[in-house]
Amino acid sequence: MFNSFGRIFRFTTWGESHGPALGVVVDGCPPGIALSEEDIQPWLDKRKPGQSRHTTQRREPDEVRILSGVFEGKTTGTPISMMIENVDQRSKDYGDIAEKYRPGHADYTYDAKYGFRDYRGGGRSSARETAARVAAGAVARKVIAGVGILGHVVEIGGDRAERFAAHELPNNDFWCADPEAAKRWEALLDSVRKSGSSVGAVVEVFASGVPAGWGSPLYAKLDSELAAAMMSINAVKGVEIGDGFAAARLRGEENADRMRPGNPPTFDTNHAGGVMGGISTGQDVLCRIALKPTSSILTPVETITRGGEAATVMTKGRHDPCVGIRAVPVAEAMMACVLADAFLMHRAQVG
Amino acid sequence: MFNSFGRIFRFTTWGESHGPALGVVVDGCPPGIALSEEDIQPWLDKRKPGQSRHTTQRREPDEVRILSGVFEGKTTGTPISMMIENVDQRSKDYGDIAEKYRPGHADYTYDAKYGFRDYRGGGRSSARETAARVAAGAVARKVIAGVGILGHVVEIGGDRAERFAAHELPNNDFWCADPEAAKRWEALLDSVRKSGSSVGAVVEVFASGVPAGWGSPLYAKLDSELAAAMMSINAVKGVEIGDGFAAARLRGEENADRMRPGNPPTFDTNHAGGVMGGISTGQDVLCRIALKPTSSILTPVETITRGGEAATVMTKGRHDPCVGIRAVPVAEAMMACVLADAFLMHRAQVG
Amino acid sequence: MFNSFGRIFRFTTWGESHGPALGVVVDGCPPGIALSEEDIQPWLDKRKPGQSRHTTQRREPDEVRILSGVFEGKTTGTPISMMIENVDQRSKDYGDIAEKYRPGHADYTYDAKYGFRDYRGGGRSSARETAARVAAGAVARKVIAGVGILGHVVEIGGDRAERFAAHELPNNDFWCADPEAAKRWEALLDSVRKSGSSVGAVVEVFASGVPAGWGSPLYAKLDSELAAAMMSINAVKGVEIGDGFAAARLRGEENADRMRPGNPPTFDTNHAGGVMGGISTGQDVLCRIALKPTSSILTPVETITRGGEAATVMTKGRHDPCVGIRAVPVAEAMMACVLADAFLMHRAQVG
Amino acid sequence: MFNSFGRIFRFTTWGESHGPALGVVVDGCPPGIALSEEDIQPWLDKRKPGQSRHTTQRREPDEVRILSGVFEGKTTGTPISMMIENVDQRSKDYGDIAEKYRPGHADYTYDAKYGFRDYRGGGRSSARETAARVAAGAVARKVIAGVGILGHVVEIGGDRAERFAAHELPNNDFWCADPEAAKRWEALLDSVRKSGSSVGAVVEVFASGVPAGWGSPLYAKLDSELAAAMMSINAVKGVEIGDGFAAARLRGEENADRMRPGNPPTFDTNHAGGVMGGISTGQDVLCRIALKPTSSILTPVETITRGGEAATVMTKGRHDPCVGIRAVPVAEAMMACVLADAFLMHRAQVG
Numbered sequence A, B, C, D: 001m002f003n004s005f006g007r008i009f010r011f012t013t014w015g016e017s018h019g020p021a022l023g024v025v026v027d028g029c030p031p032g033i034a035l036s037e038e039d040i041q042p043w044l045d046k047r048k049p050g051q052s053r054h055t056t057q058r059r060e061p062d063e064v065r066i067l068s069g070v071f072e073g074k075t076t077g078t079p080i081s082m083m084i085e086n087v088d089q090r091s092k093d094y095g096d097i098a099e100k101y102r103p104g105h106a107d108y109t110y111d112a113k114y115g116f117r118d119y120r121g122g123g124r125s126s127a128r129e130t131a132a133r134v135a136a137g138a139v140a141r142k143v144i145a146g147v148g149i150l151g152h153v154v155e156i157g158g159d160r161a162e163r164f165a166a167h168e169l170p171n172n173d174f175w176c177a178d179p180e181a182a183k184r185w186e187a188l189l190d191s192v193r194k195s196g197s198s199v200g201a202v203v204e205v206f207a208s209g210v211p212a213g214w215g216s217p218l219y220a221k222l223d224s225e226l227a228a229a230m231m232s233i234n235a236v237k238g239v240e241i242g243d244g245f246a247a248a249r250l251r252g253e254e255n256a257d258r259m260r261p262g263n264p265p266t267f268d269t270n271h272a273g274g275v276m277g278g279i280s281t282g283q284d285v286l287c288r289i290a291l292k293p294t295s296s297i298l299t300p301v302e303t304i305t306r307g308g309e310a311a312t313v314m315t316k317g318r319h320d321p322c323v324g325i326r327a328v329p330v331a332e333a334m335m336a337c338v339l340a341d342a343f344l345m346h347r348a349q350v351g
Helices: A039-047 A091-097 A107-114 A127-143 A168-172 A181-193 A222-231 A244-249 A323-350 B036-048 B093-095 B107-114 B126-143 B166-171 B177-193 B224-233 B244-249 B323-350 C037-047 C091-097 C107-113 C128-143 C165-169 C179-194 C222-231 C244-249 C323-350 D037-049 D091-097 D108-115 D127-143 D166-171 D177-193 D223-233 D246-250 D323-350
Strands: A011-016 A021-027 A064-066 A080-085 A148-156 A202-206 A236-241 A286-290 A301-304 A310-311 B009-015 B021-027 B065-067 B080-085 B148-158 B199-207 B236-240 B285-291 B299-304 B310-313 C012-016 C019-025 C065-066 C081-083 C148-156 C201-208 C235-241 C285-291 C301-304 C310-313 D010-016 D021-027 D065-066 D082-084 D149-157 D202-208 D236-241 D285-291 D300-304 D310-313
Touching: A011 A127, A011 D021, A011 D082, A021 A181, A021 D010, A039 A064, A039 A127, A039 A323, A080 A127, A080 D010, A091 A181, A107 B323, A127 A323, A148 A168, A148 A323, A168 A181, A202 A323, A202 B244, A222 A236, A222 A286, A222 A323, A222 B236, A236 A244, A236 B224, A236 B244, A244 B199, A244 B236, A244 B285, A286 A323, A286 B244, A286 C065, A310 A323, A310 B036, A323 B107, A323 C323, B009 B126, B009 C019, B009 C081, B021 B126, B021 C012, B036 B065, B036 B199, B036 B323, B036 C081, B065 C310, B080 B126, B080 C012, B080 D285, B107 C179, B107 C222, B148 B166, B148 B177, B148 B323, B166 B177, B199 B323, B199 C235, B224 B236, B224 B285, B224 B323, B236 B244, B285 B323, B323 D323, C012 C128, C019 C128, C037 C065, C037 C128, C037 C323, C081 C128, C128 C310, C148 C165, C148 C179, C148 C323, C165 C179, C201 C323, C201 D246, C222 C285, C222 C323, C222 D223, C235 C244, C235 D065, C235 D223, C235 D246, C244 D202, C244 D236, C244 D285, C285 C323, C323 D108, D010 D127, D021 D127, D037 D323, D082 D127, D108 D285, D127 D323, D149 D177, D149 D323, D166 D177, D202 D323, D223 D285, D236 D246, D285 D323
Parallel strands: none
Antiparallel strands: A011 A021, A021 A080, A064 A080, A148 A202, A202 A286, A236 A286, A236 B236, A301 A310, B009 B021, B021 B080, B065 B080, B148 B199, B199 B285, B236 B285, B299 B310, C012 C019, C019 C081, C065 C081, C148 C201, C201 C285, C235 C285, C235 D236, C301 C310, D010 D021, D021 D082, D065 D082, D149 D202, D202 D285, D236 D285, D300 D310
16 A cells, blocks of 8 residues: 555555665556566666766666566566665665754654664665666556657756757766756756755656546546656655646636647647646646755754754765756656556546 | 545545536544534535635535434544535536537547546536535544644736735635735736636645654655645646745755754754655645636637537636636645545554 | 445445435446436345335335436446435334444444444444445446346255246245245244244355456455455355355365366356356356344343443344345345456456 | 555565565555564465475475565564565476366466466466465564464365364374364375375364454455455365354354453354454454365366367376365465454554
8 A cells, every 4th residue: 555556557666775675566567568677677777876977876787687477578467576686785874874864854754653763875765766666667668558758857956958859868967858958967966066965856757649538537637646656756846747837827718728620639739738637638748847956965964863962964875966867767667657557547447 | 446535534526517416425534523514514615616706606505414424423433425416507508518629628538538528517527526525625624633724825827925924814715815915816817807718826735733754655655645636636737845846946955954853853944845755744734736727718719529620619607717716625625635544544554 | 445345346335224325436337338227226126125024124215316427328437426315214213222232233343443332223334235235236237238147045044945946036035046945934934033033044146147357366356356245245154156165075076167168168067156266267157155144133132231231132123034135136236346346457457 | 456465454466386486565564563584484384385295295495585674673664575486396397288278277267368378387376376475474463463363274075173172283284173183184185195186175264362343344344354365365265254154054042142241341152253243343253264176186187278179188297185284374374464454454543
């Protein structure tokens, strides 16, 4: 109930940042889909830490192993268990924060809830868990084979990308589709890193090829599921569908996506972000998320100890100065899972 | 699965805009809580249409009747069924749109999914369903009796309220805590209504008195549940927790909510909106939502018919020129339900 | 969570024996199915009390009203809310048992759990709730239109029916397919009723026309779901699939249902009761349930009061001397719901 | 949804008979419970194959490894992932049945559903999956530390044990509490094994120390959950609670468990098996299950091939001549899981 996501295409993740391994069990994947580690590894590689100086220097190969649910190269309809071993735990780095709550982290709240402190790098609240989501997302992509999902960073530290050139995405370390912005961000992140600070980001994800009709009103609405999925990603503080908050500043006639005859019908605009009444319209499904700046900074901040004493804490460890960057493949994976689930729900309801 | 919300405190709504009635079954409410229609009706009255010239003129008494789950004035731990009869359906108003899809509405997507058109005022996709949510929320409030929940409109048509004077809320038709903004909005809405247009809004809801520890990582995180709850409300296109999108523009040291000794500990700031790692911090839980302008406008817009022909449609009917206003009690109700559910989940996990 | 049954075809019941009404919300019913009260009422009439001297004399018309989810005679894919008003509550009958726990009833356990006594005829634990299940089952039957479901009583008070002549079912008051047994049971029940006692029964239900492939291993196995469904019916203490307990006395070669070529393949026997590995085989799905004798008897039995004092209690009220008889339509309904759910799950998984 | 069991204490199993490993993720376990592999291994050892000549000769050490959810020897409230490697797969044994459906097995139904044949020892439908349940059950036992759960075989091949001497359980290979029956069963099983046949069994499980009040009417009734849990175990065809089918032959006054003053109150008898109205009474919770004879027999039986041709099949492989024996620890584990879940649900509802 607590560590599972999805209704029919349903995955359950397990594992802590500094345990021996982490993993995911994907239940509800239809049978007969070609699947091997090669389908999953590329997405994990995309998320993998330590790929540029702009992300954490923890070195994890993040090699995935499929332990069940696939026979002779195809899914069998039974649970797909995938495991990734933790290799570079180095938990001594975290020693001096064992007794202090780091502001902005889940340290205090986990302790308040569960009565313990897994000081080894955040334990279950670490973004390392997102590797399991990416593995689940890779399976989801195979379930909705006709759908393309693409995420990119649209803003770092308040500096917005101005154009979208998809072919530029592999040419920089930021999943940035605007080469000029990428240059500016490089300088920005170098400066942020040197000053021991961190910055936030905005990430956009869209899915093309989603037919009209997916999404189940009222409480499994496509946009509602997307909002839950995205807000469950570490550091996310805001979610928008389509125009999002900007829609609140439009007039009704501006916001109306006019329809035109066609098979399927076309729309003049996509203010709605491809979802109307919780159901896909056939246009691109578009989602935007805001990520706060990393809480782990090399600047001392006031806090308290487990015993309730005033203290100052500074996170040494290895961290991402901007978690938004590595959130891109995670957000893509969550969108894939939501869509795979919506597809299977639709199939159940309508055949 | 599709029309239920919540995991332990779980409600299921039913009913269409123009059917004989609508209702909700609340399951999982603990026993022994004093409950009667008088606890529920005031919240419904707050949401009720036709209370000012700025909302739809449909006249519905929205009288709630408790049909089960209460015995001798107290909840019994069994399902609480509540029903509200539809009185003022007047479905002839909708006659001329039976064959045309209204841009911005769920008309097309419901038809694409289910293969039918309930042209009587949106059927199940109508905001009328939110009355059932408000009834469920009233029960939820009783479950978390120590928690106060308050919503207000912070922006209409791009015009922001500048101050928060809670005692001003009953003095205007907009759930607005800034009397100057309320005056400007009055003029704005009069003009919008006369021109047959509509505007969007931003609503803020916060809960005080939530202890630290509620929320279940990783996929029943308090903020993730809130995001799902809010995005499931009609016309909502964006959700923020705490600073939301603004957090993406802060540096790590600005965003860190510093902690101070105390019992419970205190925080210098609340950028996090009362949720860290998906678990409540003990601060106010704060959520903001963006609502698009009403799609039903008196301006003709291009669309297509069910048969796929080009057409022009104009919604006559009775509508809210700004759905954000009446969304306030609905957003409050959804927050109450999310918190009641988080409380019961917490009790299950930790005792 | 607590008062819902099913995963995709999911119903939620509400209501108490002596409240104003009871009902059910059916969620997940596919759109486009012809449905009206006329489809549901006959099944309710079959379960209705007071139809012979062998069942309770409470007079309830059990008239069902569809409040949502149907438009122009067809299901819309949205929740179907159905309500039945209680007419003949006569709760004064129960007055003298308000303070005493009736042995064999849920009086004590409800009080131990919830801390209250709804002494008005069992409250939520009353078999009256099963009317709501029958209504849900009537909808389920429409979802799996090609499947026929038939229940009958095979044993009353230890006296077994010896033959199965389906056409005899309407000719007696016991859903008995053996006219000789029916005669014996008539005498038996008259004597039981006169002596203020009660007897148990065994009911068999089977479904024909279920294709091979329904049922979802491992924890939504068709037989596992059936067992849960049947054991949730009041007074049921045992469930068997196929040969059930008798299978434990067979040798492997006796129990093996040999297969023969055909399209679909045929089986020489059906020891398995149409389910293998949790999945339907294409044969009749067969289930048998044991119902204990009614606990409400006109014989005084030792018990205790709410205050913990020794006491003697005798249930006056109006009761079924053999609850097994009226359980037939309920068991049929539960099987219909399980099969409809299995069908929709199968469609989700396999398309 | 399909491979998970439980609502709050919820486990998800994965793995096939002949894959690299199998495992389980237990979600919802409360924090702060001492847990290590030593708490789990003894129960797995109890279920382990190859411990006497009366069970399959497959040699599996069934060594469990905890991969997450435990920190410094205590549960953390996060998912507990446990893995068991398969060692002795020897899948060549199964080669000649790759194309034939074995009567009584899930071969045909899995193929009918999923369109493939995992001929390697039954794949997911193999009883090997039950090792994962036993691991989950070991965790569940820790959650309900005051409850004792004991299972034993009461009947093999139609021969019933006549007395219950718990201390005899470790003295034979059959979890039999009657030493005379154990002797007879030894001879019976030797003869059955030699003749290449198999026999069924009846297993009884009871839980002592369950307080009154656990179980959630109406669709998470304790007995309904137990029925689902037990019927989901391989080869189970019948489930009884308390007197079960025998209750159908009692009169109301015989079946009534009379209550006596006390704290808690006592009952003269326990016909109900410790559950009334779906809620525990405080007496022993008692459940009995019927297991069919193993389908894998050394006797040739008629069947068909995947291609639909008539054929004869004989299972060579290594099998249990009586699966009922090794079902004892599995049934215990399932009862433990149901009770742990009921306990947590109760805590959620009532506090």
